[in-house]
Amino acid sequence: MDRSAIVHDNFLRRVAEGDLPEGRAPEGPLPASEAVSIYRSGCLCRALDRQSRAMQAAGQGYYTIGSSGHEGMAAVASALQPTDMAFLHYRDAAFQIHRSTQVPGQSITWDMLLSFACSTDDPISGGRHKVLGSKALNIPPQTSTIASHLPKAVGAAYSIGLARRHKPEHQALPSDAIIMCSFGDASANHSTAQGAFNTAQWTAYQGIPMPLLFVCEDNGIGISTKTPQGWIAATFANRPGMKYFACDGLDMFETYRVAQQAADYVRKRRRPAFLHMRTIRLYGHAGADVPTTYMKKHEVEAEEANDPLLHSVRLLAESGALERSEALDIYTETNARVERVAEQVIERPRLKTAGDVMASLIPPPRICQPTNGPSPEARAAAFGNDLKAMDEPQIMSRLINWALTDLMLQYGEIAMMGEDVGRKGGVYGVSQKLIGRFGPSRVIDTLLDEQSILGLGIGMAHNGFLPMPEIQFLAYLHNAEDQLRGEAATLPFFSNGQYTNPMVVRIAGLGYQKGFGGHFHNDNSVAVMRDIPGLILACPSNGADAAMMLRECVRLAREEQRVVVFLEPIALYSMRDLHQTGDGGWLTRYPDPSRRIAFGEVGVHGDGEDIAILTFGNGTYLSHQAQKRLETDGTRSRVIDLRWLSPLPETAILKAIEGCQRVLVVDETRRTGGVAEALMTLLTERTVLPHTRLSAEDSFIATGPAYAATMPSADSIFEAALSLMKVPA
Template sequence: MSRHLDLHARRLQARGEAFYTIGSAGHEGNAAIACAFRHTDPAFLHYRDAAFLIQRSRAVPGQTPLWDLLLSFAASAEDPISGGRHKVLGSKTLHIPPQTSTIASHLPKAVGASYSLGLWRRLGGAGEWPVDSVAICSFGDASFNHSTAQGALNAAGWAAYQGAPMPLVMVCEDNGIGISTPTPDGWIEANMRSRPGFHYLACDGLDLLDTWWATREAERIARRRKQPVFLHMRCVRLYGHAGSDAQQAYMTPSRIKADEARDPLLVTAGLLQRHGVLDAAAIEALYRSVAERVAHVAEEAIRRPKLKAAGEVMASIVPPTRPGRARPWQGEVDATPAPMAKLLNQALQRLMIRYPHLVMAGEDIGRKGGVYGVTQRLQAQFGPHRVIDTLLDEQSILGLGIGLGQNGLVPILEIQFLAYLHNAEDQLRGEAATLSFFSNGQYTNPMVVRIAGLGYQKGFGGHFHNDNAIAVLRDIPGLLVACPSNAADAVGLLQEAVRLADEEQRVVVVIEPIALYHTRDLFEEGDQRWCFADPGPEHRLGVGELGVWGEGRELAIVTYGNGVYLSRQAAARLEADGVALRIVDLRWLTAIDHDAVHRLVADCAQILVVDECRRNGSPSEELIAGLVERGMASDRLNRMTAEDSFIPLGRAATVTLPSVESIVEQGRCLTVRRGQVNEIATQMAGATSARSSEA
């Protein structure tokens, strides 16, 4: 069935009825792998594993894998896994989450899913999968070389080496070539045979019996000993990389012919004959009958409805909601005014008590308490299994969180510095944010990611510790990004982020301004004006909810993060000059309520957007566009941003960023200019009136 699906997909593509023809031909031996596991074991599959899905479907009555896969090929809205959004291998019933990655970017979350099984055992509960499950993931020999795959292998081995339960089987389907680039002979085995933390097993993927026996051993080790296994399945790639790939352009005719002679269907036919299961005539009859069935069902599948409107396509970007699991708060709240780092620590402590399925993970967050002390004493209170000190690898941290979230936990992950996110951002863009989209809302990975970032940090600057590049987060569909400017708002945003993850299954990033973590004073040393009382466990700032300071109508400053702090200092000097102004704090940098922004600034003479991020790709671009679209005259709109520059070290660390001085100067210029315009307009109106009287 898998083979005829591959063949017929190419025929349908030629007719314009199928759209993605990377097939499984030559890899069908993974059907024997499917036989060795329970259908409840989560399987994160390589795109050449149709035979695995078809075989697993036989373990559950009522499954229709042929029909389902053909609907996926045809991008039908009735495709039961993606709803027509992509050709993926997946099934909620069969515990096969859909994967779209072609570079093994699904491996970190498979490691996270495996880790979650042991974590649930320790917590005394269960998530989406039974706690005695084994996580399976598969990938190709070319993808093995990708940094994401290597990071996942390292993370799994690192954890297992220290005795952490890691029931995981990683299947490398080695066909010896990556599109046109050969894999060196022996490369995979040489890398993995003696890798710390792993058991290495190999099998001949052309031989179902050999693959079965090796997989049974892999399953036994992973399930009973809770240790990771690398299963090296040698196979062959037939028909090229995909439908558009002409392999004769880079492979000799003799090599192609030799590969065709190694066809696993031929090898399997030989096994069936030798063991007296089927004779040649019965094998041929079976082969032809399946071909006819595939062709017949395909003609029905291609006529099923397709997605037609943008709303239909986007319907699954935002996951479905579920009942909240927070316990009522019964403790006291320390209302002593404090800076952001202190109140965040108090809020995290409360959240860990209220949400027993909440888990924190990140570099140095446990024993050290974080670089800036935000997570101090939490590991001592809740244990190293709930406040996890991870290895130094952001891809693995985010992958861990995706796997935990997919198995019913709510992770709060910490990325130590914003600049460290950029080598791992695909885990958010290509994996976390797409899971609901490509599973039609059936699979989700709710999570909260705390990132220390932005500029103005003193004494420890430079590009890697002062990074103001957030565009990569703001353009990911469905991802929510918050940024507090003060301690009370930090509590409100964090508590809402956890509620969003727990109840609405969202992926939320909170960017915490490093420079404001321990800031206490606003105008002068010792005034404690930037310390705030803890607003308590029920205080939440909803998505798009804006903060407003002041009621002046001459100037409105729209800003966020450090910009609010700087604008408050600038406001004191501008008000001393007689300028009546207000400050609008965005708080949320995605899903901005542009109608609300417009309402708050519409009665102001001038609007100044103060944006600490770079001029290109910053929130100010969206804000200005939103106001213009709502009829705001361009001569009232002004923008102040950071320069399009990396941030240097030392005393020059802030020269490319907005400052109190630059905000004051711009505010004075705008209000003076507005006054001059009004005066000229008054004079012109008077002159016109006088001429009318004379006439």
């Protein structure tokens, strides 16, 4: 027999007979009317769990990871304010249900059943996924959360204090708000969770406001693997900088009292707290899961006998808030109501086409206040003597620094964060002087944890900031890439565009650094970013382009709410010469702050028609060197700098190669999974031109004299072009 049916029948029988589990007497400040309301939320949570299984069995629903056993989260919701943003564990339907009672105009039963049915009427995801979440309830959606939502909860909590000093235009959270983030006991062991706990403690330890309440729902098991008894208390009870609270989630009175204490501590002290809440898990992990395959039957039955709704009936009766018969009526009426609503919900429309599914990949634009740019006086105060240097050609790193300065002067909601970006000014000096110009609250030296750096940015964007996290080296991104894939890029998709986290992630990367660092500091793989739907990947090749593209990236994030990665070629940061020592051929002047390079605009250098060289980054630099030799050889060429690597500017590329007889793709990323694969596909599908590619080998990069041996060179580009010229046009 299905365990959900067993639990349901046991509840009906035991309440009718008065066979209720023993426990502590009701105690604490929970009013009787609110206790009844919490019980109603628990009953609705339970009824929805049962209905989701019935819908799936009938082919009418598509999600059965339930919240039964975790109904105590309704009491946590009662202890918080609806303006407290909540990042929820997937077993927290009771929390969302009860928060809906705090906000007028909600139809939570209808809404959650729409989500089970994957209907386009689902108010949060538009039918794309069963997620907990609601714009009206201040609950950003999470999908099958393990622990990836914890770093952004830290970032959102940090943003509340920062907003008091630098109020962003699109601020979403009041200054007295706290952030609540919940997760399971198994998830607490995940490296992402441990990083978030550590970051919250590290921040609070230094006296920086961190109003964050972690809620660990400890049901003692993760799918089939038990959590060692006492493990959560042993590892979290005495952590520096994070106060520990514990409650029995089966007791709504105790849970409300302790959750209120924890929330008051966080709200008044502006410091993080850890609420350890005992729960149980009913029905197994999900609808198809049979707990008796990995637990002894008597263990499963013992959990079921401890049903939190049974405890709630006892506590309500003992407190005088509700008679047993009244509690039973509420339960049965709730189940009947859910069944009636479900009959209507299953008739509602669902997504049908690829276009329907993809409609929310790109977030909607938002209205931003116009700005005229920084005043001459503000620029003079910020730049000082650098203003005079702007008349002379400069290296890329310096022009990026100046562009960052102008942007931060113009937009007060921009904040930078990363390892060594402040006092040191970045490993390569790109962010020098910025901490002096804008202070440590906007140029934030973080701890060494890429997940926390990106999470800080994502969370701050939830409160209206425009974050610019820096990942010190491209290879370091792989420690944290799921923060972009699983959190940042998916948020508008799973919220139907209602939630966004616009940001510009700066990453120093690519190869060609002479003799430095090997594969960790020379990384020529960008496949992981090009594979993320909705993410924009930009890569400049010279200083002037970098400044103008960075301005466009900020515009894309600020006005169009996009997630943008700005990939800066390390080897070109300080590049001065092009063809010979002292020629200054790769230096450029700082472009006027009003100038931008539009998203999708490619760079075309030369007008030759014999061959077009499609490339980017270091490849653009090397192709310019080869171009001069080709001219000497009598081959007329043009170099086309892609600039935008994802999505590829296909229309602009095809226009740029018009009139050319052949195309050579020069790609410094790897042959397998590199940018060239998409370019070759484009050329094959959309042109009849002879074309070939020159890519990096499928190899890591060596340190020492062989630093560039696996990647294209000016010589290999020249030779590949000459070879292609032998192919009839």
